Amino acid sequence: MRFTVLILLVLLAGGCNLFSPFYDEGKSNDRDDIIGDVQAALERGEPDKAYEYASRGIEKYPGCASLYYLGAVAKVQSSDVGFTDFASMLRSENKGQGGYAAALSAFQRGLAQGDTTWFLDLSPDDLARMAGAFSVSYDYLDSVLTIIARPGGATKEEIEQFQGDSQLGLGISGLMKTMLTVLDQDHNLDNGFVLSPTIRAFRTATGGWSFTATLDPAVICGAWDWLETGQEALYDHYRTVVGGTLPEDIPTNYLYVHVEDWTDPQIDTGTLSGEFFESVHDGMVDFHGKYSCSGEVSRHE
């Protein structure tokens, strides 16, 4: 008896919870429990567990927007992808005077030029880490927005909590997935990421990395739909952020946009979302001018 009391006191003194043995986290089949498990693991700083719980939950509840969103967050956190990775993709050599968004556009233009050199602050290993994260976040966030768009597909709370970040995240993920797929050996991130042997990677004198490549138009066009889906999400995000200040003649849906006909979108670049949108759009115009990717045409017809 005294021994039991002593153990209890030691557990309590250590801040443990007396009742934690009564709930086996990650084992429940209840939808709300699974969402709670993912959220709790994320907030405890255990993103690997959170991703495992979310993946299991998605198998059981494939129509649950919360699980897809939290799963995307968990994957990105477990891969340790942060904003500085994104910034590092766009280091100063690419940036010029136009800020990160301009650098983003320059990166895309590089792709559009077909043979190019990129300067990154990321090593091939970093690219592999990001490829795993953005490939999953793209798929999951696309599912979130598909569920939200379906009448009754998501609750009001899910829409308020997840829509804004899902739009922004899908935009960034679509762009990154396209870029990384182009750099990948077999151009399929589902098989993991290995830097294509046709791409030469070397350290620069300033400590970054430089990549040179000659790109295959078929590969670029194969990734076009991801870019366009991401851009559609960025466009919706931009429209939400700027609210009622949009010009009247602006298209209501990016799917109605023929990028080759909309070279000057008159976007308010005074906002971060406008900057993101316009720079990616500029890149897509360049892409289209170079390759005339057919995926985009088929989506409009």
Added chain:
Amino acid sequence: MNKLITILVLTVALGSSALARESTEIIGARYLGMGDCFIACSRDRSILFANPAALDRPDGRMFTAMGLVSSVNSKTTDVVRFALDHRKDFENVSDMSEADQNAFFDDIVNNINFKRMNLMLSIEPFGMIQRPVGGTVFSDSRATGMAFRGASGTPLVDADLRQDFGGIVGFGWGWTGLRSFLPNRLSVGASLKYIHRSIFSTRETVTELSDGEGAKMLNGTTVGLDLGLLYDINSRLCVGAAIYDAIAGDIKWKGDSTTYSRVEPGDIEKIEPALRLGVTCRLPWNVPHLSSELVAFDLNEPFDGDVSFFKKIHAGIEASVLASWFKVRMGISQGYPTVGLSVFGLTYAYYTEEEGRHAGQLPDRRHVISFGL
């Protein structure tokens, strides 16, 4: 980058400036120190918030001037400590190279990622209890704020602010030997409360934060009735129950619409009744240097199926050590240990609130002090 750093600095400041989650902190540090038990043992100025039936048996006549309860969680203190340790870096951000800015930005994000900051301040400028009536006016402000890397690694801010102003008046009745099966003292009580509530609740991405739209509070009012009951099983053992908001009007939010607010003007906040049961026992022990030993047990919302059973359990003990003005407490709340002590009118407690769905999932450790003249 400067814009983003500014946003995160503001996030830290937001988390440091205020409040948001329903809890029993307003009842005071005394009860949080003893496992968050109060239903059957509250006899002090917290009666009006804890159990109006105790107005039939308060610890004498009480006047309160400048009663204060404040709590802060350890995640907030971590973030504040980080901000203070890096004060010079924050001041010199604009002079940093881009690489240093990125590294500093990474450091900030890593240090505040998913740290849910929580602050609460409750002020009771005036209150009076004289058997069998009592009344008080109060303000109760709560804030939670959290920033985390979102679904593409870009930061998000999640914030809730809530401020209540209100007043409570209550009345308690008691009978001894009312029925043959109720031979001892039975007390019942009711209190009527008026609350004017202001809230702000949002989750925003960096792009949404950068659009410059300011935060606007929504306002609403409600009137609610709390009911309480106490019964002495014998001279040492007492059982109690309270139904909070047994009858209460819903809150209809008024104010200006904002793009990212989770609550819109015209939305209705339903106020649901909440039941809490408790039992307390004055111990017959004769321990040297200890007196007024009290054991209490509470069961919160026993019939609410949305909350796991182990999150509802509270138990604690209190005793005076050497003198009646020095009390120590300990307990278990939702499975976590609690401790507390009082010296004269100043009370401190350390306790843990379970933020997850099940006990043991997501502990939020908090410090709370209360003081009253």
